Amino acid sequence: MQILVRDNNVDQALRALKKKLQREGVFREMKLRDHFEKPSERKARERAEAVRRARKLARKALQREGLLPAKPKPAR
Known part of the structure; x- marks a missing residue:
């Protein structure tokens, strides 16, 4: 880098x-x-991250199709 x-x-x-x-x-x-992170904790964290990613992708797809309103951008 x-x-x-x-x-x-x-x-x-x-x-x-x-x-x-x-x-x-x-x-x-x-x-x-x-x-140190126990293997069971690591699996649970990775599973939760995967669920979060899948939900985000689904939400983005619905927003592109117009079925969900896009998040409003903050005014400065």
Whole structure:
């Protein structure tokens, strides 16, 4: 992974690095590996994540078909 620092702006480069790491799931992985997780807990977590992903995909499909209203975007 490579981040370019432009005009000695380290803060901006650090923000970009954090965003890339977040997208890759590195922080989540570190949090999971911080403590031992029993195999039964891991299976339950992975099952719950799979259900969450499936529901999200179904919701997105229904929104595309127009059967569900899209989530309103927050006004700034």
